[in-house]
Amino acid sequence: MQIQDLPYPDPGVPDARSGPRFLWWLFRNQVGGQLKALAWGLLHFLSVSALPFCVGVAVQAVVDRSGGQLALAGGLLVLCCAGNALGETFLHRTAVTNWITAAARVQQVLARKAAQLGSALTRRVAAGEVVAVSTGDVEKIGWFVEAWSRFTAAAVTLVVVCVGLVVYQPALGVIVAVGLPVLAVAVLPLLPPATRRADLQREKAGRATELASDTVAGLRVLRGIGGEELFLDRYRRASQEVRHAAVRSARMWSLISAIQVLLPGLLLIAVVWYGVHLARQGRVTVGELVTVYSSIMILTYPLRHFEEIAMAYSFSRPSARRAARVLSLERATDTTGTRDGSEPAAGDLYDPATGLLAPAGRLTAVVCGDPDTAGRLAERLGGHPSQDGATSVLLGGVPLDELPLDSARTAVLVQDKDPVLLSGTxxxxxxxxxxxxxxxxxxxxxxxxxxxxxxxxxxxxxxxDPMDARITERGRSLSGGQRQRLALARSLITDPEVLVLDEPTSAVDSHTEARIAEGARDLRAGRTTVVFTSSPLLLDRADRVVLVHEGEVAAVGVHRELIHAEPRYRAVVTRETDDEAALNAAALDEGEAPAEGTGATALDHGFKELQDIEESA
Structure with a gap:
């Protein structure tokens, strides 16, 4: 896969059982790119590592005054430099390709998971975590996938050079062959604390990101209550915690880097000291000593990739764990469905868990005393089953979970109480x-x-033309009522078989609400519409009103009947007090009308007056 071929036609099914398994899944899906990077990396590192041999031959040729050996050394230098240039160029190109394609694969599987879960995603995972996974975490995961092939090439190069030095000059080569593995593993004891500090830094950064996104989203409200400084102080504290964690993490990695410089230096001193001793005894030539010395100097370059792979893994491990946690979230059933989705789903919408029935082609209003219960029920009606394992909603007698996801989404559209307007015209x-x-x-x-x-x-x-006017991000330049109405228009224009609206007019005034109720009812004639609301203006326009109390259907009727006959319904719609409820209950028991001045009669009178105003208009 090349960058110009992105996006992937099918990014595959990720192994989301754990962070390391997810990284291994990414590696398996990029074997071709990894092998290319390994090949170019070997050419690059071996060409660099061969330079000391060429220099040693040239030095020895000068000592021996041999023009043929000097020409041979020059030719070998040319070949090594050409191999170095070619290998490094294509290694970089292949490594960047691996990085970008790995990040693109992760982004595609995350986007697919978000489309499958819909609005349920942010209810099960914090919004800040989703943002962190889809931005910074993707980059760190791609870094580890890309660095692995270069690390492998560096490790193979170290083995080849150590074997070559032992064969070339056993006395000095054995020291190098023993010392280099020690250098490679010397920092291993420091990696666990470094990883823990990096994990802590990532965790605090994720919290700060979540706090920042929440603050920006609620900026208008914060300004309204004068809470900007309070939340700014909270973000300052969170930002300082991130800074302190980053400094502690950087100190550990600085120590690891220092060890990576100190130990090769000590090895170099030991080899030079012993090599000079051997040269004085005539056991090694000057050219051999220069070759071994230069090899140690050059090998510090591939040794740095051991530090890089350790850093890449420590930073990518928590990122992969977060990505796996998001990708492990599943819909109740397979998104492909078990039924043929060629025929459009239609018919009555029925929820076995609550007993809620929305007849086909009619406007059904649902009243819930708990807004959170209403939101969860609206989600379930849209084909997002609750985590308690409740039975799937039926549309025309067919469980929505047994329909392919595309068919279910086409048949039922849910607009939640806080719809999002994307920027654009x-x-x-x-x-x-x-x-x-x-x-x-x-x-x-x-x-x-x-x-x-x-x-x-x-x-x-x-x-x-209003259609060409731009809307700012999330519609922040508009009022809450204006955003609600644009979102409602977007839902109405889709014209789904079933439209579920959760408090669609909570931010508009009564006169506008009454006109919206009439307009939406007329436009949706012949289509199934379910509205979660406690507004009398919407309830009075509904063909059928359902009261859901404590997770079950408690009453069914029309608004004007239920407001007088059902105390629980009246308590929700009129917000009457307990004393008013007791007075009304006593009046109804005696066959009398509700007491004057209570919520029920005041609401009735006000509603009639509003109807008179609309009719006169």
């Missing part, structure tokens, strides 16, 4: 997979986005 925002039966103008009108379009044009410097 409004036209790009609404450029989503759709049935083609609902146009952009219809969706925007149903979501009551007229004022939003005007605000986009007014805030744009060069866009006369």
């Amino acid at each position: 409004l036209r790009e925002l609404l450029d989503v997979p759709r049935s083609g039966d609902v146009g952009a103008e219809e969706a925007l009108a149903a979501a009551q986005c007229a004022d939003v379009l005007a605000a986009l044009v007014q805030g744009s410097l060069d866009a006369d």
